Amino acid sequence: MEIHQSSLVISLILLSGLVATCYGVPFTSLNKTIGITATPSIPSGQVLKGGESTLTISWSLNATSSVGIDTSDYRTVEIKLCYAPISQKDRGWRRTEEELQKDKTCQHKIVERPYNPSNNMYTATIKKDVPSATYFVRLYVHNSHEEVVAFGDTTDAMKMTNLFEVVAVTGRSIGLDIASVCFSAFSIISMLGFFILEKRRAKT
């Protein structure tokens, strides 16, 4: 009872703080109460293709890690595709920041659903605009005030396990290549043409 009361007080304080700062929540203040798994549609060791491959994601409230935490305010869940550390290296535009508002780890939204403690599943197709990189899946739980209160990861705390690689669709096409070559040829031929014309004029 006492544990419940003190944790309620703590979560109330946290919540009131959150109301003031809206989405500017530090990541370390979140509780990892959701267990989530993502299974690619292809055997492990292979790469997922953008626009084609699918991920089957299932999630539920983790009974052991949610002990003593008030989950009554969980309203919606948002599932995102996040960059693994190897894809963040030397790429400041994908870096992990403590403050969620500034955090750029998870830039690709998969789906948003109402919160349900158990029996959740969703099959997502990797979108075409997802760039080639190594990823994991993260779930954020929002409360009724649209603030993030909890999360779940498909990977461990070091973000080393259960990662998967995506290969994006390239934008190059034969038509584009041919157009480029033709235009370039036109450019060079017109230059040579003018110079030859000049030489002929100079001779006459």
Added chain:
Amino acid sequence: MQPPSKTTPFSLPVDSDHKATKFRPFTISPPHMRAFHLAWISLFSCFFSTFAIPPLLPAIRRDLHLTAADVGRAGVASFAGSIFSRLAMGPICDLLGPCAATAAFSLLTAPAVLSASFMSNSTSFIVIRFLIGFSLANFVACQFWMSSMFSNNVVAVANGVAAGWASVGSGFTQLVMPLIYSFLINTVNLSSSTAWRVAFFVPAFFQTVTALMVLAFGQDLPDGKYKRSSNITGQISKENAFTILLNGLKNYRGWILGLTYGFCFGVELTTDNILAQYFYERFNLDIKTAGAIAASFGLANIVSRPAGGLVSDEMGRRFGMRGRLWSLWVVQTAAGLLCFLLGRSNSLWGSVLVVCCFSFFVQAASGLTFGVVPFVSKRSLGVISGMTGSGGTIGAVITQLLLFSGSSGNYMSTQTSISLMGILMVFCTLPLTLLYFPHSGGMFCRPNYPPTHQQHYDHLLQCQ
């Protein structure tokens, strides 16, 4: 002493060389003003192409899996390409004339712009940016052309307006390329990866069209095609070209102006490359707003560089070369101090305000530099212009490598780098005090020789 001819067919008043003594940028009277418009528009298209990549970087780096180091290296490569081409452009202008030289460079680099659609990894990205950078050599041809068309009393303002309006291309592209990209994604429904590739057709097309216009409608000199005084025997012509090159390289003033130009125009180029990223990452603006701020930095060139040219001509009129040198030193030092201030500014609006002032002063300094260059050597004008122009891009490479490349990012933040750049600017402007012209003096010295007959006549022209 021959008075200016009043019976020539030119619509502008001219001197004995038929160079215009008045500058009217809102007319297109041939040959002077038409040459001016062709020159600045074709140079504008080169700036447009060279700086078309930075605004689309978020899409390109996603597609090509680039790291911050790759992006930095490519930025350096784009300037490195222009260093050699600007040096080469000097003698090429002396040989072929500015029209042919400009058109040739534009038409030969248009395929490089189109090849941007072939890029698939970081190596090709760096190579393409290197090749596209070659087109910035047209700057030297533009200044050479203006110095051939306009007389001493308006040469600085002609150079300043031409280069200033052309430099707007670097800002204009930051606004237009994202718009083209959005249009291709939203209206034409292309994927992001295809859209940015197709977008590069626009700068390539623009560059080709302007080059063809220069070939069709431009002329090198008020009297017609550029001709070397030795059309008669090819041997004399070869000797002249080499002597002209050596003559230019031996002139210490070319080196000093190259250094100081490196720290006004070079700094401007580096800032073009890093400003959008800086505002995007430091103040958490969205990409369009950050792009707009970076664009306004380039767009300020419409007025700031011509203002520099105007100030140079006015100071030249009142105080001769001394006035030109002093105004250049004051404006460039002020720019350096403002750059230092930009790095120290912690608020968004403070930074925006400082960026506005900084853009004005640094671009005016560029205009003022080319108010001094035409007077260094009449014989080796192309070579001196090439050395100065090249120095500009060398300065860009040095500042980008030292302060804004991937490795330096580990030791200091971008704002510290910007402040350091400002301090470097102030120090590297000091060599201006060493410039000395025998007939006009220097910043601290009077002229040693009395003005000759020709100088006296030139001085009279300036007073009209």
